[in-house]
Amino acid sequence: MKKVYPIEERCIGCHLCEVACIVEHSKVKNPVSAYFTEGLTFNHEVSSYTPEPNQALSDNRPKPLNRCIVEENGALCLSTNCRHCEEASCILACKNGSLYKDEEGRVLLNEKKCVGCWMCLMACEYGSINRNVYIKNVSLIENNAIQHHCDLCPEREEPACVMVCPTKALAFDNRK
């Protein structure tokens, strides 16, 4: 199965993969809307969004978060994301079966089922599962959020992060 592999020597730590990831997983696929107005509703009575877009970054709205994370230490940096392990410990750890493997072998999440227990986050050896605190499935439980990891951009032939990388530091290939 094709996965996204980081190439450490080429990564310049620009974090554009994170931007591309957020844009790809937004509704409008436009960076400005993805960051500012995703999850906001346009109020036609006052002809503006509620709340205002320039305050929206800190708001608790269901906005997309980046699924790849650039780890950096000085000149050393690389973009980390889900390894889609063959024997995925996150699937074994998931208690209500919201994580599953599809026929191609990628580890995916049924977002409606996830209750945000974060057991997958504890089980992942690579630390590539993050929580998106802005999306809540169980509204009664405080600080509940669903887990969040790379889904290899199902709508694209090549994931957005690979396409956008200026130094080709992400490879999308079939290696073992």
Next chain:
Amino acid sequence: MTQKFYKEPGVKDSLQIRRQRQGDYFHSHPEYKVERDNNKCIRCLVCVRECPYDCTYFDTDRNVIYNIDANCVNCKRCEVMCPTQCIEIRDWGNKFRDNAYWDFKHWGSIYKQADTGAVVLTGLGNDEDYKSYFDRMVLDASQVTNPSIDPLREPMELRTYIGRKPETLTSEDIRNSKKIKTLFPNISTEVPVIFAPMSFGAISFNFQKGLATAAKKMGTFFNTGEGGLHPDLLEFKDHAIVQVASGRFGVSSKYLKNSAACEIKIGQGAKPGIGGHLPGEKVTYDISQTRMIPEGSDAISPAPQHDIYSIEDLRLLIYAIKEAVEYQKPVSVKIAAVHNVSAIASGIVRAGADIVVLDGFRGGTGAAPRIIRDHVGIPIEVALAQVDERLRKEGIRNQASIIAAGGIRGADDIVKAIALGADAVYAGTSAMLAVGCTLCQQCHRGKCAWGITTNQADLRKRLPVDIAAERCTNLLMAWAREIKEMLGLMGLNSIESLRGNRLKLRGVDLSEIELKTLGIAQAGI
């Protein structure tokens, strides 16, 4: 690393931040203004991370990215990398009252000199508004009386042999024309473009390796500059022209032998008559190994070669190198184009050089005083025309090839230079442009935002070897195609037929003396 991007704790005032970042330069007037569309800025901080000149910082309290415009050099890295294209770098219009005499270059330099007491350094090549003769020469084309050639259907010869040619061909067995006796070592290139001397230290290792790879792929050469040949580039030794400059960095008999040709650098077009200085902090382990100097020590190239004070001394060095390479490789001598260049070139050829490289005043540099870069030297077009004419008149043109360097911008300049008498050209700035250079003239600071003229670990990663190689190869391929097209329309099927063929050139908007110096006729005649 992330710490530097954010506002320093305890600093409240943006003026304080500015002063902290700029040190003592109170008078550094901004040249450019970074306009940021805050409605489009998504605070992804790509611009903050990419700016090596500390021009951009993020204020976490206000959630706004600010710019210190005085630090901006218009390298355009943030503009290009911004995912929403919300940044626009503009010329800072608000300078002084309009003054045709006191331009920014002069008063700006005075402020800098008053601040530091130092020579104002800069990079790249002469950017003053001198007349460009390349732009005032036009080429001929075949019409009814002679047919033009379609390079897509008929063979076109771009292969060029560079080096000394024999007076006559003599062979032991004339009838069977076998075993030609008097042949001198030549280097052959498939494209009449060679990558100009740029040393490892001035440019990043990745870029030099990219040039070497492209040269190997296209059957041409790259030049190591004066910085020695890195051990990792030994696989490209058949495509390397190795340079022996006044600092003699990295020179050994092994270095001379691991090459296609050897070059003695007397002068550089951007800074004729002065040496070079690579500051100690830039001499990293790799550079120190390649240059064969201690790590962290200043790499100083003296202004003259201390063993060359005459043509006779030059002859000694040329033959010393020829002995070292057992007369197997051509030896080239590179001089800056200066006044009376034809007599100097004639002396060089008589001293035994197989190749004469003429470097015009538009040639680039890693670092040079601005006044010298902008005001010393002569245009390559006139130097080339004069040298070719002089060598022809003296009957020694066959003894050396001429390579024109300094401000070759494209296939048009190459064709015109070859028609003026060059065998091949050096292209340096064009190769840098091919890998992303934006001509911001900050090469001397070693913090190139595009990873070209830097060896800082995080910055040089911005230009991977294979991307550099691919882009430089593409450039050469495109130029080769364009040269073939231009040869075809002139009815020539070989670059040899164009060399020194000034009948193909006509001058537009040039005075009589200029036409005479260039050796070309007025357009229309």
